[in-house]
Amino acid sequence: MNRLLPRVIAITLGIVLLVYGVQKLDEPSDFLKSIHAYGILPTQPPWILNLTAIGLPWIEIICGLALVIGPLRRGAALLSAGVISVFTTAILVRSFQIMDTDGTAFLNLAFDCGCGSGTVIIWQKLLFNGALIAGTAWVAWVDRRIQAS
Amino acid sequence: MSAQKGCSVRMLRPRSLVTEALLLAATSLAVALIVISIRGNGGLQLSRDHFPADSLGGPEAEVEIGRGKVTENGSKPEHGYQSLTVDDAQVYQPYAEARDGIVFLDARSKKLYEAGHIPGARLCHHYRQDEYLPALLDELRAADLVIIYCAGGDCEDSIQLATDLVFIHGLSHEVIAIYEGGYEEWVNHDLAVATAGERG
Numbered sequence: 478m479n480r481l482l483p484r485v486i487a488i489t490l491g492i493v494l495l496v497y498g499v500q501k502l503d504e505p506s507d508f509l510k511s512i513h514a515y516g517i518l519p520t521q522p523p524w525i526l527n528l529t530a531i532g533l534p535w536i537e538i539i540c541g542l543a544l545v546i547g548p549l550r551r552g553a554a555l556l557s558a559g560v561i562s563v564f565t566t567a568i569l570v571r572s573f574q575i576m577d578t579d580g581t582a583f584l585n586l587a588f589d590c591g592c593g594s595g596t597v598i599i600w601q602k603l604l605f606n607g608a609l610i611a612g613t614a615w616v617a618w619v620d621r622r623i624q625a626s
Numbered sequence: 627m628s629a630q631k632g633c634s635v636r637m638l639r640p641r642s643l644v645t646e647a648l649l650l651a652a653t654s655l656a657v658a659l660i661v662i663s664i665r666g667n668g669g670l671q672l673s674r675d676h677f678p679a680d681s682l683g684g685p686e687a688e689v690e691i692g693r694g695k696v697t698e699n700g701s702k703p704e705h706g707y708q709s710l711t712v713d714d715a716q717v718y719q720p721y722a723e724a725r726d727g728i729v730f731l732d733a734r735s736k737k738l739y740e741a742g743h744i745p746g747a748r749l750c751h752h753y754r755q756d757e758y759l760p761a762l763l764d765e766l767r768a769a770d771l772v773i774i775y776c777a778g779g780d781c782e783d784s785i786q787l788a789t790d791l792v793f794i795h796g797l798s799h800e801v802i803a804i805y806e807g808g809y810e811e812w813v814n815h816d817l818a819v820a821t822a823g824e825r826g
Contacts, residue, residue, distance in 0.1 A: 524672045556651055
């Protein structure tokens, strides 16, 4: 049971990441626009934004595969936790910007966060991402303890 | 050489968590670059500036005709092009459909264009303009007015495409107009639309 539970959670998280990654590959320009809308990365030189839009979906896909299949699972969990944390912080910052500009209440916020699933309700997305970060961090930690024992 | 030395086996040290993560990140980027070199990547090119209206202006720049300006990081750029209302667009649309000196350009994706567009509008997806512009440039240069639209709302693809047309392809900013309400506003006014397979 101690070994099974982390694997089940890793496989579930891996499938979620795979779905998100593949969805972003469908229309890469949509993902590029979403990243640009956050205003975190500079538009010059252009390769910074472009490489992020091209590379991030593949990080999700490769990490998703590693979480499902097994090799490099701990590293995949750590990298996923890092990427999702950066994304979640960006969503939070943009939420505050929109609340500041439009006066929209936090619970009513909804926008396309570039996560691959179109317009989402932000508080739900933040909760979901929080669960993903906790799950991936837990897998990275527990899997290491299992391998060390 | 002793048999003991010949048969010695070095124990591999387990990889650290960070090493594994870096290995995966490098692999992902390598796969991404290989894939775009083989099949392209939806029009995205590493070195191309897809947001020229941002960079040609800049936070401190004055708004000039045909030059964008970013007022807040990540927000829709201000622009100096003519801005059309839905009433203006309605007046010009029949001329575009009749190819009579007016060109409507749809800067959205092919999928959205085929699902519905302003009748007479020509497809020119901003991120795939290399595919569409060569066949359109002569017509655009001869046009009295080029009206560019995208989805509406926060969509800025029309402004970015306009900036490329002026600064890369040499069109005069005076013949460029942006229909900012875009397709969303057009549909909300219950105006006629064309879909894939229909003329225009």
